[in-house]
Amino acid sequence: MQRIAPKATRSTGENRARLAAVQQLMRIDEEGAYVGLVGGSPTRTQPHARKRDPQAPLDSRDARFVTELVFGVTRWRRRLDWLISQLRPTGGTLDPELLQILRLGIFELLELGKPDWAINSHVDLAKELVRPEAGRLVNGVLRNLTRMRTANAIPRPKLEQGFSQRQQADVFGIASSHPSWLVERWLQRFGEADTLKLLASNNRRPVYSLRVNTMKVDIGALEQELQESGVEVERSPYLSGEYLRVKSGLQDVLAQGLLSDGLCQVQDESAGMVVSLLDPQPGERVLDACAAPGGKALFAAARMRGEGQLMAMDANARRLRGLPATAAQQGVPAGFLTIGAADLRESLPEQHAPFDKVLLDVPCSGLGVLAKRADLRWRRQPADILSNAQLQDALLDAAARLVRPGGLLVYSTCSIEPEENDLRVDAFISRHPDFVAEPAPTGLLPDSVLNQNGFMATFPHVHGIDGAFGARIRHRQ
Known part of the structure; x- marks a missing residue:
């Protein structure tokens, strides 16, 4: 049996990051914000959020956690919603904040591999942002998921023999978290094998590249400086004289001020x-x-x-x-x-x-x-x-x-x-x-x-x- 971590040892920073992630996810759904947006106008979660002062700055680690949560939940939204439908004891419409909390919890448990005790943070968040009894629903859904995770029995949409292309697109769309119309379109154009590769590619962590400003710095000199500072880069196979592909450490590039110094810019x-x-x-x-x-x-x-x-x-x-x-x-x-x-x-x-x-x-x-x-x-x-x-x-x-x-x-x-x-x-x-x-x-x-x-x-x-x-x-x- 997994030991439940004492409350005092849980990360307050992570809990505040989850609250900030819910706020940004609400903005994406309600205001049309996009996943790279930071800050901006208040959401309707804000009055509740004052209890934990979400506007106080997060440290760099927790800020990155917010980004990971927002990007991840947005990317996997359709599959997360399908799992919620499979895990809930009853149907019905969920409060928007409650839906975001459930998405967040499932994403953390399945994609980030968070331990069972992390559920308590999502339960507390539901009680605070929605209403006290909402915590019971979150606890029930997420505990049900952890039992399935332990038994290696996570629900998956099934592709049946004789399915039409539309039905096939529904299955692939849920599994890869894409809209069915887009999957069906690509199946018609690319075929099944390449469509599955494209869907998988869209769900990978993005690759970021730097366009080196050769008006101010030599690409070799900047490449060496980055590598010596611990940033893993490689020359672009397409534009080797002007582009460096960042394999890890993009945040370190930003922190070093290389963009504000005009030495490079993030550009695909x-x-x-x-x-x-x-x-x-x-x-x-x-x-x-x-x-x-x-x-x-x-x-x-x-x-x-x-x-x-x-x-x-x-x-x-x-x-x-x-x-x-x-x-x-x-x-x-x-x-x-x-x-x-x-x-x-x-x-x-x-x-x-x-x-x-x-x-x-x-x-x-x-x-x-x-x-x-x-x-x-x-x-x-x-x-x-x-x-x-x-x-x-x-x-x-x-x-x-x-x-x-x-x-x-x-x-x-x-x-x-x-x-x-x-x-x-x-x-x-x-x-x-x-x-x-x-x-x-x-x-x-x-x-x-x-x-x-x-x-x-x-x-x-x-x-x-x-x-x-x-x-x-x-x-x-």
Whole structure:
């Protein structure tokens, strides 16, 4: 029999972290916040939370625990809810806070392997945030789960012989915690084996990479500095001269102030490959037309060595606010980078046109980045892909007016769906016979990330990075 830990030895920090996690999970569900959000407006749990003063700073270890809980519960939400339905003695609707506490408890017991005595923290939390009798329900559900865990009898959805593809998608969707419509879509497109690999990839801990600012530091020097400080990094297999993949110790990178010193920025390699596809050169006139928050524009500035003209614009002024300060930190010369808030469809920067190169990284479903943005899988619907396509077409038509004859338009997304990618390029070319799609020049990107048309197309389960798309479209002379 497992010994119950004395109350005095339990981690007060962990208990406060659980409370903070419930608050953030409530924000995700009720306010549309995303899993990377820290702080912000109060939730309806806040009046209860004052009993434990949740706004008092957590130490770095407990803050990381909050992040792990929020990301994990968000990622595994569908499977957690299915398990709750199997473990509860009666059905009915649960209070939102109570549902989050049950999700949290099941996640900790199954995914983090917490001991049985950790249940008491979740019971106390239910009593405090919901009502005293809610603690009994939490205790019953979680004790039932620990008995099943001990007996190796955790319930699992079963795939039966003769199931339709829709039923198969339901089973895989519960087991992998994805919406059934998305699983069914991928089964039709990729087949069962690759779909299962993609689902598993979306549920792994995200891989983070650093784009080294070669305007201020040599990649070899920064690599050595990080390794000597205990951060485990390796060169990117796709962009070995400018990217380091962080295998462990990302928090240490942040703590060392390397980002605030402008020596590097956290940016996925797929985003870097889009800029490589654009291939901005010193002396050119370049527009990043949907630039916020500005990571690709800053990489373009480094590639251009601060020579020429670079304009970054976006319809969302708020998301551009931090770009001037970050550009200054990274050593971007004053006067080289122009930043403006405008909707490309309504306010074209024609006074700066024509541009040699235009990067159009359009709003999209984000279905290539579900490892980092697990909340997106619960926010997206099939209709979103079609509505995105209409916006993407409008942005492409607007951007085309700004490319000089002989110039280059690069269209990109962080989606893996053809309706947002290849099909948008095909539709654009059919509307604009003065443009032609062209394959990536030899040596610009590895062949492994190019599809049959020579477009960039990365997939999480194939390339180990975010799913993304990029196509070069040339304005005929």
